[in-house]
Amino acid sequence: MDFILQPWPWYVGGPLIAISLLLYFYFGKNFGASTNFETLCTMAGAGKVSDYFKKDWKERDFAMLFVIGLIIGGFISAYYLIPNQTIDLNPTTVQELTDLGFTNVANQYFPDKIFGEEAFSSLKGFLILLLSGVLIGFGTRYAGGCTSGHAITGLSSLQLPSLLAVIGFFIGGIIATWFIIPILF
Amino acid sequence: MKNIRFLILGFFFAIVLSKTQAISWYRFYEMFKFQSFHMFGIIGGAVVISAIFMQLFKNGKIKDINGNKIIPKPKKKGFISTILGGTFFGLGWGISGACAAPIFVILGFKLVPALILLVGALLGAFIYGILSKKLPN
Numbered sequence A: 001m002d003f004i005l006q007p008w009p010w011y012v013g014g015p016l017i018a019i020s021l022l023l024y025f026y027f028g029k030n031f032g033a034s035t036n037f038e039t040l041c042t043m044a045g046a047g048k049v050s051d052y053f054k055k056d057w058k059e060r061d062f063a064m065l066f067v068i069g070l071i072i073g074g075f076i077s078a079y080y081l082i083p084n085q086t087i088d089l090n091p092t093t094v095q096e097l098t099d100l101g102f103t104n105v106a107n108q109y110f111p112d113k114i115f116g117e118e119a120f121s122s123l124k125g126f127l128i129l130l131l132s133g134v135l136i137g138f139g140t141r142y143a144g145g146c147t148s149g150h151a152i153t154g155l156s157s158l159q160l161p162s163l164l165a166v167i168g169f170f171i172g173g174i175i176a177t178w179f180i181i182p183i184l185f
Numbered sequence B: 001m002k003n004i005r006f007l008i009l010g011f012f013f014a015i016v017l018s019k020t021q022a023i024s025w026y027r028f029y030e031m032f033k034f035q036s037f038h039m040f041g042i043i044g045g046a047v048v049i050s051a052i053f054m055q056l057f058k059n060g061k062i063k064d065i066n067g068n069k070i071i072p073k074p075k076k077k078g079f080i081s082t083i084l085g086g087t088f089f090g091l092g093w094g095i096s097g098a099c100a101a102p103i104f105v106i107l108g109f110k111l112v113p114a115l116i117l118l119v120g121a122l123l124g125a126f127i128y129g130i131l132s133k134k135l136p137n
Helices: A010-026 A035-043 A057-081 A091-099 A123-143 A147-156 A160-184 B004-019 B025-032 B038-058 B079-096 B100-106 B111-131
Strands: none
Touching: A010 A147, A010 B004, A010 B038, A035 A057, A035 A123, A035 B111, A057 B004, A057 B100, A091 B025, A123 A160, A123 B079, A123 B100, A123 B111, A147 A160, A147 B038, A147 B079, A147 B100, A160 B025, A160 B079, B004 B100, B025 B038, B025 B079, B100 B111
């Protein structure tokens, strides 16, 4: 029981993610997460606006069940499996973020400055989240995958486009964390 | 309802991501700042072990549940689309600390901000769908 409630180290995470991929393929489907954004658009009626979304979402009912599993798993984890969200962050990182005005750094998974009620109920905070979401949805679909589809499935099956995509992920992520976050906060 | 197995798999995957802190904003921030090995260890480890599974799929040692050969879908090619799309995604990921699967998991932790992210992501996918024929590949 103790192991369940402690944070799991990286060398447990890597293999368990690989096992998730293995099971997804074993069940007969291609591992990935971001296509679900398109499927949800189709379900919401986007096919009336663009032919791109004129698909039968029922062919992806398995993926919608995967998404429901993700959501339930998130709630169970948040409420029962993580009594302590403290993160063993590099002291340099903690100092850096404190200097940027972040409070309670690494005492919880999500910083109040972005995920707190005060943040998301302000126009600036709301737009930061919404536009990040737009970049995630647009970017993953344009690139043809996300961390699961490109970085894990694509790289492990030695696909060149996935290497390019991952290079793109890091270009964007580095620009965001090194330059945009200090400007935003 | 044989697809219920995907619900259980999603549930399992969410717990793995949550327990290894692979949904935490801080973990991705320090990854992009190269200040910790944690996320590189998780993703790198997942890639290396998955590569072994891919070999076993390829030579037919592991078949799917129906006995068919497992062939991962080839990724669409296109230099501009993968690099540029990847960069857009990286920007959103770096700012919000969320990639695709974790957005759904974070709903359980921070409901309203995760909903805003999700609405944004659907809007982004919708914009892509509308523009897809006009965008360079």
